[in-house]
Amino acid sequence: MDLLGVRNLPYLARRNYYYEFLHLIPWGLLTGVVEGNLSAIVVAKTFRGGDLLVATASATPVGALFLSMAFGMISVGRPKLRLSMLYCAGTAICVMSVALVPRTEWGGILFVIQMALAQVFLCGVVTLRGALWKRNYPVRARGLITARLQALRMLAGVVTLLLLPALFDLDPNWYRATYAATGLAGVVAVILLRKMRVRHEKSELAGAGRTTEDEALERMGLWEALWPISVLARAWRILRGDAAFTRYLVAQMLLGIGVHMVVPVMVITLDETFAYYWISAVLVEVIPQVATFGSLRRWGPFFDRVPLPRFRVYTSLAAAVGMIFGMVATIAVTGEGGVREAIAFPLAALLFALRGVAHGVQRGGASLAWNLGHLHFSSGGDAELYLGVHMSLTGIRAIVGPFLGVGLAQAMGWGVWGVGCGLCLLSAREFHQMARQESDGQMR
Numbered sequence: 001m002d003l004l005g006v007r008n009l010p011y012l013a014r015r016n017y018y019y020e021f022l023h024l025i026p027w028g029l030l031t032g033v034v035e036g037n038l039s040a041i042v043v044a045k046t047f048r049g050g051d052l053l054v055a056t057a058s059a060t061p062v063g064a065l066f067l068s069m070a071f072g073m074i075s076v077g078r079p080k081l082r083l084s085m086l087y088c089a090g091t092a093i094c095v096m097s098v099a100l101v102p103r104t105e106w107g108g109i110l111f112v113i114q115m116a117l118a119q120v121f122l123c124g125v126v127t128l129r130g131a132l133w134k135r136n137y138p139v140r141a142r143g144l145i146t147a148r149l150q151a152l153r154m155l156a157g158v159v160t161l162l163l164l165p166a167l168f169d170l171d172p173n174w175y176r177a178t179y180a181a182t183g184l185a186g187v188v189a190v191i192l193l194r195k196m197r198v199r200h201e202k203s204e205l206a207g208a209g210r211t212t213e214d215e216a217l218e219r220m221g222l223w224e225a226l227w228p229i230s231v232l233a234r235a236w237r238i239l240r241g242d243a244a245f246t247r248y249l250v251a252q253m254l255l256g257i258g259v260h261m262v263v264p265v266m267v268i269t270l271d272e273t274f275a276y277y278w279i280s281a282v283l284v285e286v287i288p289q290v291a292t293f294g295s296l297r298r299w300g301p302f303f304d305r306v307p308l309p310r311f312r313v314y315t316s317l318a319a320a321v322g323m324i325f326g327m328v329a330t331i332a333v334t335g336e337g338g339v340r341e342a343i344a345f346p347l348a349a350l351l352f353a354l355r356g357v358a359h360g361v362q363r364g365g366a367s368l369a370w371n372l373g374h375l376h377f378s379s380g381g382d383a384e385l386y387l388g389v390h391m392s393l394t395g396i397r398a399i400v401g402p403f404l405g406v407g408l409a410q411a412m413g414w415g416v417w418g419v420g421c422g423l424c425l426l427s428a429r430e431f432h433q434m435a436r437q438e439s440d441g442q443m444r
């Protein structure tokens with residue numbers, strides 16, 4: 001009985017797929033509390049943090065990806081699996097340490113710092129994931145395999161997101177035990193990860209010191225990789241030499257800022273409207289995660305069939321639809337639309353849920369593009385650095401977006417959703433132009 005669908009995969013990919021599948025079950029439980037905006041909800045409700053602290057907690061999960069460039073540099077010429085295990089262990093330890101945080105104002109600040117550190121380690125895992133997939137899974141089946149693995153990780157994360165807020169509604173002090181338990185799940189995931197292998201890694205490591213600068217990146221020291229001038233110089237070299245990749249990243253920046261700017265606004269709005277953790281968690285995280293999970297089955301084969309820019313047009317349009325639902329929901333719940341209070345709250349909940357579905361559908365496609373999209377442009381041994389540049393800019397927009405969103409919300413209320421929708425539509429237009437030029441042979 002082939003419950004994991006191993007037999008319909010290429011023979012040489014089966015072993016790694018099997019063990020990565022097992023690894024992602026406990027790992028998904030851990031990432032459920034590290035990724036996404038559960039931390040922002042906990043800051044708002046458990047620690048009663050202000051808007052600035054909520055925005056910070058919303059920015060750090062993806063904002064930590066700013067360090068992807070450094071992680072990409074560090075990984076060149078080094079064993080990918082060992083580094084991935086190290087970063088997984090660091091994530092788990094940081095999450096377990098939350099059990100020691102007091103439920104005070106200063107505890108909220110410490111909590112944000114601890115989760116930020118966990119997200120930094122997780123950034124290292126994400127940066128290496130694309131490189132591992134490139135080596136272990138053939139191109140013809142890569143979209144299908146990664147879609148399955150992403151879906152499993154997200155499904156495990158949904159379990160965490162449904163269980164933990166329910167426990168917090170019973171007693172907010174449950175955060176100590178639950179974060180310790182999910183950290184232990186991460187330790188189990190590290191043990192399972194040891195079973196994997198990386199194809200052709202020994203031969204690549206043996207030749208790492210002999211590659212030229214044009215063919216691959218040489219090994220770098222830790223401090224050199226973390227030095228901002230060195231990181232920016234490497235990024236500039238790639239962007240200057242690859243106009244198509246640069247245009248792709250500009251369109252990604254428009255989309256990403258639009259998506260990230262509304263998240264803390266929604267968390268703050270829900271905190272002021274609904275008392276329960278569970279409602280906020282379901283509307284902000286669970287529904288998008290379920291929609292992401294459901295959409296991956298279709299996104300995976302579609303990703304394998306169409307060019308990357310055309311693929312991204314559809315994700316941008318899905319994000320714009322979500323913005324419209326979120327805007328109308330915010331108008332209803334704030335009373336600015338003249339909706340009677342008796343129906344305003346259930347209407348807002350329904351519209352925020354529809355926003356979550358649209359956002360989750362776009363996130364399903366984005367999860368594949370974030371992990372594999374850079375391979376459309378990279379070649380040879382520079383895949384890690386291309387991913388590093390891509391994910392570092394993802395981190396920048398994730399840092400800028402939440403604070404920009406909170407500022408715009410304070411200045412123009414529900415209009416912040418309109419700004420986000422406009423940015424998503426601009427990104428769709430840019431991706432469409434790229435797709436048309438690529439089909440005409442004007443882009444590589």
